[in-house]
Amino acid sequence: MVEVMTGFREELVSLLPRLRRFALATTNSRHEADDLLQAAVERALRHETSWQQGTRLDSWMFKIMQNLWLDELRAHRRRTEPLDDIVNLAGEDGRDSMTHQLQFAEAHAALQALPDEQRAVIALVVLDGMSYQQTADALNIPVGTVMSRLARGRAILASRLGADAKLKIAKT
Amino acid sequence: MIDLSDEMLCKYLDSELDADAAKEVEAALALDSGARVRLQRMRDADAALRKAIPQPTTTNDPVANFIRSGGQSESPSAAALNQRANMRRRMMLGSIAASFLGIVIGALATYQLSGNAALEQSLASATMDTSKSLSLALDTIKSGASLQHNSDKVQMILSFNAQGGRHCRVFEVANAKGGAEGVACHDNTRWQVVAWDATQSKSDGFRTAGGGEMVDSVMTRLGGNVALELSDEQKLIEGKWK
Numbered sequence: 299m300v301e302v303m304t305g306f307r308e309e310l311v312s313l314l315p316r317l318r319r320f321a322l323a324t325t326n327s328r329h330e331a332d333d334l335l336q337a338a339v340e341r342a343l344r345h346e347t348s349w350q351q352g353t354r355l356d357s358w359m360f361k362i363m364q365n366l367w368l369d370e371l372r373a374h375r376r377r378t379e380p381l382d383d384i385v386n387l388a389g390e391d392g393r394d395s396m397t398h399q400l401q402f403a404e405a406h407a408a409l410q411a412l413p414d415e416q417r418a419v420i421a422l423v424v425l426d427g428m429s430y431q432q433t434a435d436a437l438n439i440p441v442g443t444v445m446s447r448l449a450r451g452r453a454i455l456a457s458r459l460g461a462d463a464k465l466k467i468a469k470t
Numbered sequence: 471m472i473d474l475s476d477e478m479l480c481k482y483l484d485s486e487l488d489a490d491a492a493k494e495v496e497a498a499l500a501l502d503s504g505a506r507v508r509l510q511r512m513r514d515a516d517a518a519l520r521k522a523i524p525q526p527t528t529t530n531d532p533v534a535n536f537i538r539s540g541g542q543s544e545s546p547s548a549a550a551l552n553q554r555a556n557m558r559r560r561m562m563l564g565s566i567a568a569s570f571l572g573i574v575i576g577a578l579a580t581y582q583l584s585g586n587a588a589l590e591q592s593l594a595s596a597t598m599d600t601s602k603s604l605s606l607a608l609d610t611i612k613s614g615a616s617l618q619h620n621s622d623k624v625q626m627i628l629s630f631n632a633q634g635g636r637h638c639r640v641f642e643v644a645n646a647k648g649g650a651e652g653v654a655c656h657d658n659t660r661w662q663v664v665a666w667d668a669t670q671s672k673s674d675g676f677r678t679a680g681g682g683e684m685v686d687s688v689m690t691r692l693g694g695n696v697a698l699e700l701s702d703e704q705k706l707i708e709g710k711w712k
Binding site: 307308310311314315316318319322323335336339340343344346401402404405406408409420423424425429430445446448449450452453455456457458459 | 475476477479480481484486508511512514515516518519520521522523524525526527531533534536537538540541
């Protein structure tokens, strides 16, 4: 049992970078992302013994995070915070150049313009690289819904980021 | 000829097509400049997103130690977390409240916790011992703490002030028969259970869609949007919740 718990915790630790990025993409600010991750980890640890080895811990954690965040939105109708708070996020990992701050602010603003359901799918497929089936499992939705949300979300993002993103990438 | 819809372009972009289908898309793209532009814009947007929000590479994540301790150690960056504790607990309130799919606040509001037979009958999975355990926990333990009494384990999630000045607490109860979550409010003399849901003992953190509607109902009904700070809660415990 102890070995199972250790395996669970170590796997959870190894997932932290992915979970953090998902939280950043999902929420409105770094503080909210930290809180979401913390709440999800606390919940996972409370139910540690019920996790079955061999099952996908990442899907389980993404599911917990998505549910917690949707609950938060429903309860408080949280929307975007001041841009200053968002721009500060770009300090993550020392990437605090003005260029990156602007890129982050623009990309984050584009993400925030999406409905929450589309944003979660974009975060898992585009940012995390999960397959459609894995995303469907994590969000407990049909694969067809993943595809439709992804297509709609991407179309919106492309209209906001696609037109001039090539120029920006070429300059950096 | 294959239909180069946005969904099809996405599947091509995400390598979700088999080799034959991918070749079909490529052949169609060669004849459709508009689709090529749409595909390129999607690629550009994806690249911009990945560049703007890279995966963190921090190797010394403070949450890691918290995880390895099984949640027993100080939460990461205690000072920062304390500043944000209220938000976190509000998040938990939303989470817990969202799961009260079977909540019947009005109907249960008259049931009283201490020694009331109606309550015992109403809480299908609760026994008299459980109500004693619950009453004791509601009176005495702080949020985040748990109380083992007889065969019951009661964990207090948070406390909040409802409209009208009543103090309320969100709790979880677990025993050999299963688990339940609920809300109890104090009316200056005793605790009243105003919500009880024995169906929400799933451990995977997942709830079906629709729970959010109940969140709105619970929050609106009780007016408890903000969790009490631990210091305020401690004063209430010491003052016997009056």
